[in-house]
Amino acid sequence: xxxxxxxxxDISVSFEGLKALSAVNIAITRGAVTGLIGPNGxxxxxxxxxxxxxxxxxxxxxxxxxVVLDSAPAHRIRHLGIARTFQSGRLFSDLPxxxxxxVTGVGLGLSRxxxxxxxxxxxxxxxxSPLADRIAGSLPYTDERRVAIARALMLEPKYLLLDEPAxxxxxxxxxxxxxxIRRIVAEIGCGVLLIEHNIGMVLRxxxxxxVLDSGEIIEDGTPAxxxxxxxxxxxxxxxxxxxxGEIL
Amino acid sequence: xxxxxxxxxxxxxxxxxxILVLVAFLALATFMNSGPFNQVVIDGLVKVTLVVGLYVxxxxxxxxxxxxxxxxCLGAYATAWLTxxxxxxxxxxxxxxxxxxxxxxxxxxxxxxxxxxxxxxxxVVGKILxxxxxxxxxxxxxxxxxxxxxxxxxWERVTGATSSVVGIPxxxxxxxxxxxxxxxxxxxxxxxxxxxxxxxxxxxxxxxAASASGVDIGRERLIAFVISAVITGMGGAxxxxxxxxxxxxxxxxxxTFICLSMLVVGGMNSLSGAVMGVVVLSVIIQxxxxxxxxxxxxxxxxSIPNGLQEIAIGIVMVVILIARPTGLTRNxxxxxxxxxxxxxxxxxxx
Numbered sequence: 001x002x003x004x005x006x007x008x009x010d011i012s013v014s015f016e017g018l019k020a021l022s023a024v025n026i027a028i029t030r031g032a033v034t035g036l037i038g039p040n041g042x043x044x045x046x047x048x049x050x051x052x053x054x055x056x057x058x059x060x061x062x063x064x065x066x067v068v069l070d071s072a073p074a075h076r077i078r079h080l081g082i083a084r085t086f087q088s089g090r091l092f093s094d095l096p097x098x099x100x101x102x103v104t105g106v107g108l109g110l111s112r113x114x115x116x117x118x119x120x121x122x123x124x125x126x127x128x129s130p131l132a133d134r135i136a137g138s139l140p141y142t143d144e145r146r147v148a149i150a151r152a153l154m155l156e157p158k159y160l161l162l163d164e165p166a167x168x169x170x171x172x173x174x175x176x177x178x179x180x181i182r183r184i185v186a187e188i189g190c191g192v193l194l195i196e197h198n199i200g201m202v203l204r205x206x207x208x209x210x211v212l213d214s215g216e217i218i219e220d221g222t223p224a225x226x227x228x229x230x231x232x233x234x235x236x237x238x239x240x241x242x243x244x245g246e247i248l
Numbered sequence: 249x250x251x252x253x254x255x256x257x258x259x260x261x262x263x264x265x266x267i268l269v270l271v272a273f274l275a276l277a278t279f280m281n282s283g284p285f286n287q288v289v290i291d292g293l294v295k296v297t298l299v300v301g302l303y304v305x306x307x308x309x310x311x312x313x314x315x316x317x318x319x320x321c322l323g324a325y326a327t328a329w330l331t332x333x334x335x336x337x338x339x340x341x342x343x344x345x346x347x348x349x350x351x352x353x354x355x356x357x358x359x360x361x362x363x364x365x366x367x368x369x370x371x372v373v374g375k376i377l378x379x380x381x382x383x384x385x386x387x388x389x390x391x392x393x394x395x396x397x398x399x400x401x402x403w404e405r406v407t408g409a410t411s412s413v414v415g416i417p418x419x420x421x422x423x424x425x426x427x428x429x430x431x432x433x434x435x436x437x438x439x440x441x442x443x444x445x446x447x448x449x450x451x452x453x454x455x456x457a458a459s460a461s462g463v464d465i466g467r468e469r470l471i472a473f474v475i476s477a478v479i480t481g482m483g484g485a486x487x488x489x490x491x492x493x494x495x496x497x498x499x500x501x502x503x504t505f506i507c508l509s510m511l512v513v514g515g516m517n518s519l520s521g522a523v524m525g526v527v528v529l530s531v532i533i534q535x536x537x538x539x540x541x542x543x544x545x546x547x548x549x550x551s552i553p554n555g556l557q558e559i560a561i562g563i564v565m566v567v568i569l570i571a572r573p574t575g576l577t578r579n580x581x582x583x584x585x586x587x588x589x590x591x592x593x594x595x596x597x598x
Contacts, residue, residue, distance in 0.1 A: 112442065
């Protein structure tokens, strides 16, 4: 176990005999961006679910800063400072944007007034204060994504797990996201886990990358080593190697 | 960053408007009814208390409860046990513990204990039920109602079984009922703007994201469940004092149906919906009752057959729900945005 890191130690998950993850070891370090890539169905979201208390591991355990998290429920995990976003956004669609953020404040024990103040400050930090009074269900896709990240950043978590935050974004919006993730690491000091299909983005900003395939980590290393890994090219890109070859 | 007034001030107009609506309703009812109008008004106010109580749980959690009228039953019998003269109790309900048999409390205390009894019961039952969600939770609350009804219909020496329990002090003045309705509106509003209320509405929208935001959904649901049980229990106790008689079947399916209808017609996700639903349906019911008795229009007496009232209410409900599936208030709070209240974002801000 590593200090200042969120680690999965030999995590295995089976669904009725089907192995979704087998003996997965990863470490998400504070103040760095860790990438997790792999084809659809590789088990990336399952791993995030285990790390955030939404899924119990069949074997192995999760440890944060050398402390083992004993299959705590999801809301307890958030109290410990591990936050996440979801592929589908999952905003509280009937509530205004400000309240979407304030929910985390009250969930973590602040008064409603303090939560609103923190939420307003966070929207300001993200540069989306004008959205504060909009009903979340009425937001366009890109704003929805930004609000989801702002919500996860409330009260400055130690670790932030982003599940495909760039899905459906244009190249320019992707650049904004890269800048935002860099700011999160630099100014808040989170350890960020980035799950993305946009390989270019992952190679650009990650300090360390894990490659998951069929529930197993088949390779990990720096972007440079992943870029040149024959194993990764073969397993992950498969038949798409030509099409995406230039990114790699 | 702009300064925003506190949630208390921003949302204050809603309960004030609802209380004003209630007062207007009272004035109108007093003005229109020449007969035994007190009973009509009192019934309406008891319904406001019950439906507002239902809203606290259903509206905030999004879990439909069929069981809350069970709390009404608990509240009604609790005040009966405490306020009926000891001599009558010893004959009718000999199975009660000695200290209750000897008690002869004023009705105000009886109502208070009735509310607390319902709340305490909800705390125990809710610890188990609030682990469930969705349709499983709804069915479990219905089972709770059936269990309460069965116990109260059979525990001869404590509840008098299915026979009427009489001798409950009758309160015919309007103000206690009005006070109770106002208190329940205030409690419901304070809950809605509380930390727990916000967390629970978030869980109603997106349970998974609420957990990921640190919300302990089971705990927040239990808080709402107990508060709503206290209010519906108080409503039950009031209802007992309004007629002086209780039977278990008064607090069963019919009352469950009418209260849920009022909430759904008004808009079940808002406090305004709960109050408006009661006001609108009560007025319709009252008008139809008048027509059943016969109304003189320009010399000819117009009347509708008895029983048409229930059918008409059913039709009214269907029409409202087709035209406005989210209820008369569209699940939003009535707010006054002008002076002296600062402008707030439209709707859903309770």
